[in-house]
Amino acid sequence: MKKRITLSLLSTALLMGCISPSPMPLVGTDRDEKGCIPSAGYTWSELKQQCVQPFEIADIRLTDPENPPLAVYVILAEEQGKAEVFSANLPKNLILEAVKGGYAEKDKHLYLIKTQTGWELRKPTRS
Template identity: 40%
Template sequence: MKKIILINTLFLGSFMFAQKVGGDRDAHGCIGSAGYTYSQVKKDCIRTFEQKVKLTEVNPKASYTSMTAVVFSDDMKKAEVFLPEQESGSLILTRVKKGKTWKNGNYALVSNKKMGYQLKKDNVVIYQ
């Protein structure tokens, strides 16, 4: 009898868990529990940790170091940055003419052959 109760409990628990995973789709249909978030420049669900351009926090304020991902539009005119401190969505930067800089307000993403990409806020490098 105890085995039957245990098996039933495990079955019901796994059924309830299966209902929760994948049941957290956002307004765009992205499943957060599977690591997906919506990209405005790609107009699709992406996993930020799978992106090619990842930047590390330069001067972490906590005991851990944050990372951010950068996604570019196909024409490279827009750069989307997924900042951990960004409460909703992402930060969209627009390329300045045909240069290697993308800007939005006090943020600038700069491409440098030696350093790779650097994200600056108020002209101070915060991620590279």
């Protein structure tokens, strides 16, 4: 009886070893419409015209005013008079145009202002 149980368990263990595991998805196989790999932190930059990791190349790093655990990254293209803002709270990155004292979105919904203590993101106050 012991031999039969041992043989049965051994056979089951051998058969279980023949089952192939489901393949794990490879990191980096996800690409967006521009060919960037979001799982590796890449996103398309309109200013750079290439896939970038904003957290690696940002000229300005700020705390997200709407969600302090997150960051906002800004790439400057001073020669073009533009700044590109990357934030988790934005559906896509915003291009800001140079104005006196910083940069502003065309529709004036967001400002990047140079202050004495550094850069700040501001939304206009509504009266």
